[in-house]
Amino acid sequence: MFPERPARNWPLIIATAGFLAAMTWWSANGIGFSLIELLCNITGGGRLISESWPPDFSFLPRLADPFLETLNIAVIGTVIGGILSVPVAVLAARNLTLGRVVWFTDRNFMNVLRTLPDLFWAMLFATAVGFGPVAGALALSVFTIAVISKLWSESLESIDMGLPEAVRAVGGTWLQMLRFGAVPQAMQTYVSYALYAFELNVRASMVLGLVGAGGIGMILETQRANFEYERVALIVLVVLVAVLIIEEISEAIRSRLA
Amino acid sequence: MSERRLRGQQRIGGATWATFIIAALFVWSMWAIGFSPERLGKLPAQMVEVLGFFWPADMAYGWDKVLxxxxxxxxxxxxxxxxxAIFSLPLxxxxxxxxxxxxxxxxxxxxxTTRAFPEILLAIYFVPIVGLGAFAGALAIGISSIxxxxxxxSEVVDSIDFGPVEAVEAAGGSRILALRYAVLPQVLPEIIAHWLFRFELNIRASAVLGVVGAGGVGGVLLNTLRYRHFDKAAxxxxxxxxxxxxxxxxxxxIRRRIIRG
Known part of the structure; x- marks a missing residue:
């Protein structure tokens, strides 16, 4: 009367469970995970919070300049990265690229860019061009290329190829095909990915200062080193509010675009 | 027809304004942080010079300390x-x-709220609580993953087919039974794919935590760069x-296979 229950692939289930257990055991041992330690030190957490409260609001005026610098870094990173990610994404899209070799090279370039986190780029650029916001802006530019080009090349691959082929058929060049046939179809997704990258960049720019790449994170680092936890709490609060506001704005714009 | 043309013109106007505002913000930002055109011009030469320091990589150090x-x-x-994964499933x-x-x-x-915190700020708070090291980093990554x-x-659960849920409840099953037999089977593949994707992101996030002393490879990179051991940084x-x-x-x-079923 009932349909038969699908058979289970027991070897696969056992192998997966074994792998998960082994991985978890190896990791928990490696990092010294212990609930007992966590519970014993929870009082330390309470002390930390009581030291952080109330946040030192008299420190707020001194945050204004670094805060603006942080936003400047995020804007520059998003604009430079956003522009450079266009060719990277186009050449990584299988249906638009200029031959297999270009596609393969660009795709791997993109994947390598994606492996390194934002703060690694910040450390590298701080070494190359010196400490300060310029290093941060360059780091976020590279990070933005990695974010946008991967996502956007996937949307470019899913466009309707009728229009680009029509442009080619009437004698359009490759660039004209992109300009009039391909890119307009994926313009909205580009804008929404650029906004998403901007959100990530604002969040990242807040902490770039920890490695000397400018912005509000530099103040955070000095205050933390001096155990001024009321000030650290204020900075964290400012970062939190800023990130939430930017997210709201960007989500509102994105939902209007869709 | 004229109305349509008008609307078209308005949209072009909006895009032009947006471009103009973004350009203005960009120029102001460049000026504010002192990122002058000369500095931009010197950049390629600088990058090539620094890249030269990184060659050749000290792989012996790599095997001993970096791995x-x-x-x-x-x-x-x-x-x-x-x-x-454990905490986010019920949530x-x-x-x-x-x-x-x-x-x-x-x-x-x-x-x-938990998403708005960059992981590294959470780590700053966990380091004094559980001490320097990887445990603090894992807690920070865990919280932001939740x-x-x-x-x-939640988005996956919201998009399911409600037929099976209603069927279980119509047959007298409780909410819990409906979750177990109607909701979970539908959402688990996609949710597991999200777990895996999050693991990929977490590797990048955990790599930088060393900067604040929460374990991992970030601290090694910071130290090698600070002491100008470029071959080791490479x-x-x-x-x-x-x-x-x-x-x-x-x-x-694995994600592609799980989603395909």
Missing amino acids: PAIAESIQIAWIGTIIG ALLGARTLFPKFARVVKLISA GMLTKLG AVLVLTILIVLAIDMVSGE
Whole structure:
């Protein structure tokens, strides 16, 4: 009367469970995970919070300049990265690229860019061009290329190829095909990915200062080193509010675009 | 027809304005942080010079010091992902607007707040609590994973087919039974794919935590660069790129298979 229950692939289930257990055991041992330690030190957490409260609001005026610098870094990173990610994404899209070799090279370039986190780029650029916001802006530019080009090349691959082929058929060049046939179809997704990258960049720019790449994170680092936890709490609060506001704005714009 | 043309013109106007505003913001930002055109012009030469320092990479240092640090980053990411997965699953179910309209708001607020914290700020707070090291990093990664996975999970649950849920309840099953037999089977493949994707992101996040003393490969990179041991820094970069690429490829392949079913 009932349909038969699908058979289970027991070897696969056992192998997966074994792998998960082994991985978890190896990791928990490696990092010294212990609930007992966590519970014993929870009082330390309470002390930390009581030291952080109330946040030192008299420190707020001194945050204004670094805060603006942080936003400047995020804007520059998003604009430079956003522009450079266009060719990277186009050449990584299988249906638009200029031959297999270009596609393969660009795709791997993109994947390598994606492996390194934002703060690694910040450390590298701080070494190359010196400490300060310029290093941060360059780091976020590279990070933005990695974010946008991967996502956007996937949307470019899913466009309707009728229009680009029509442009080619009437004698359009490759660039004209992109300009009039391909890119307009994926313009909205580009804008929404650029906004998403901007959100990530604002969040990242807040902490770039920890490695000397400018912005509000530099103040955070000095205050933390001096155990001024009321000030650290204020900075964290400012970062939190800023990130939430930017997210709201960007989500509102994105939902209007869709 | 004229109305349509008008609307078309308005939209072009909006895009032009947006471009203009973005350009103005960009120029102001460049000026504010002192990023002059001359500096931009000198950049390529500078980059080439610095790249030269990185060659050749000190691979002996890589095997001895960098590999264990990368292993620690992977361990942090793994435990963080497990913490995130365990706590986010019930939260994702509670946060689904279609199943539990009353709880959804509270859950959404919790997940939005935890997501807004960059992991590294959480780590700054966990380091004094549990001490320097990887454990603090895993907790930080875990907390921020809960936020993101809850949000993504709720969206998956909201998009399910409600037929099976109604069928279970019509046959006299409780809410819990409906979750077990109607909701979970539908959402688990996608949710597991999100866990794997989050693990890929967590490896990158855990790699930087060393900057604040929370374990992993970030601290090694920071120290090698600080003391100008560029050949050692090169070993860190090469090994990180290769290992993260390999993990991305494996995890991406598993994700594709799970989604395809």
